[in-house]
Structures are given as structure tokens and as C-alpha cells.
Amino acid sequence: MVPELVDKYIFLVQSFVEAGENGLSLEEIQRRWCNRYNVSSYPRRSFVNHRAAIEEVFGLSIECDRSSNRYRIAEGAVDGREAVDFLINTFTVNSLLTLGKERLGGRVSVEDVPSGQKFLTVVMQAMLDNACLEMTYRRYLSTEEECREIRPYAVKEFGKRWYVVAHSEQASALRVYAMDRILALRRNGKSFRMPKRFDVDRLFEGSYGMYLSLDEKPVLVKLRATPREVAYLRDLPLHPSQVLVDETEGIFALRVVPNPDFVMELCKRGNRLEVLEPQVLRDAVKDELKKALMLYEN
Secondary structure (H helix, E strand, C coil), X not given: CCCHHHHHHHHHHHHHHXXXXXXXXXXHHHHHHHXXXXXXXXXXXXXXXXXXXXXXXXXXXXXXXXXXXXXXXXXXXXXXXXXXXXXXXXXXXXXXXXXXXXXXXXXCCCCCCCHHHHCHHHHHHHHHHCEEEEEEECCCCCCCCEEEEEEEEEEEEECCEEEEEEEECCCCEXXXXXXXXXXXXXXXXXXXXXXXXXXXXXXXXXXXXXXXXXXXXXXXXXXXXXXHHHHHHHHCXXXXXXXXXXXXXXXXXXXXXXXXXXXXXXXXXXHHEEEXXXXXXXXXXXXXXXXXXXXXHC
């Protein structure tokens, strides 16, 4: 189920997206709101607060044209914002499925993302308020619970999991926590100041997956793909830096830190994708495939 607060933000964003350049008057917004949530009124003050929250959460500014008193998403605000679009679309689809569950039952099948259900709204609201959180966390392959004080800087989705990128007070450094490993989360009454020019996409631009590679530099990776895999990689690139350098040979190039998640992704492609360089990555993929083969040969 989509958290109620985020659902309301999404509803407003979608309303302005649908309205386009013409925008919406306050009366139209209030009428839509009342119909959607079956309430008698939508105060102007609530709308003002929601506008500010949408700009904080999604980076989308809703401006008012004073000549017509109509509201619209600021020009150019959604251009090239694939990550924001994905977030909006994810919540919107979940909202629609929840709203029409009875009528759509047996006709729509989606995979569950359990980590986004319980703590996502708590984290996002804390981000809006710059509020510190007390977190009880259990790592994979560990039976011990850890208590951490964190400053939630950002959220990021990858591989059917939501993660919070946060400054850990205990480690005095940035850390990434999987939300499905969080056991408890609450505010502790403290607040923090966001670092200037923090950008989660820039933080991970040289990485694959959720590895923080602050001390590692991306390397040039070249891959050879089968014709069928070329088509798949065109539609869904492995990494934003990916380019097709030789269509005839199916050669792709990208710059990325070859972390374990990237090695596993390449192994998943089997004989459809071959690592050409660097040699250390080629060897790492080969070793993992050999280990997998040994399980079946033995």
C-alpha cells in the first residue's frame, strides 16, 4: 500500500502533469482533491504546505502565473528527470492498484517490494524536516542488532529494494542501509543540516548498484554482446555511461567501478555477454562462472 502522505504528493504532481501548460486554478485543485479523497474542503494553507513538500521530495517546483492565477509545474522542471519520473510512476502505479484492487483483481500482477512499505514514508518525512533518526539494524548473515543514529540524506531504489543513504554518527561517514534490514526507526529529537550541493545521483554515478565507491575511480569496461543482447542493452543500459561503439561487432563501452554487484550482473547474462577488458574484470567473471559450473559438475 502506498503511504498516505506520499500518495497525496503523487496525486498533486500527476494532476499538474495531466493539466500541462494550461495548469489548474486553486478552485480546480480543491475540487479534484475533494473528489479524490472524499472530503468537504482542501484549505489553501494545506496546498501551500504540499507545494513546498513536493519541491523538497521530488525537486519539482509548482509555480503560479499571477496573470491568470493558475498553477503549473515550472517550465523545464521535468525535462531529463528520469529518476524522478520513475519514482513518481512507481508510486502512481501502486496507488492505482490499491485504489482499484477489487476491480483489477486477477488481471494485474506485480512484484512486491517489501522494503518500501514500512519505513519509506518515515525516512522521506525525516528528510523533509532534516530530522535525525535512531535506527535498529541487522546486517545480512548477522544475528546481532545494531543501534545507529543517522542523518537521512537520500533514498534510492535498486533491485527491488529501497535504500537510505545516510550519515552515520557512529562511523562519522556516509553509509547505505537496506530498508528491509531495518527493524525499528524513530526520530530522536535532533536535527541536522544538509551538505551543500549534495546529489545522490552524482554520488553513485561511477558505481553499479548500491556500492559507495568514494575511493575508487571508474574504469573503462568493454563488452561484446550477442545480437539479441544488443537490442536488450539498447533499451535497458547497464549503466548511464554505456555507449554502443561498434554495432557490427556488438561492442559496448562504459565507465564504472567493477564492484561485486557488477560482476554478478555480468554473470547473469551468461554466454550473451563477454567481458573484453579490463582483464581483472574478465578474470573475476570467469572465476564466478567456474564456481557455478563446479556446483553442477560435482
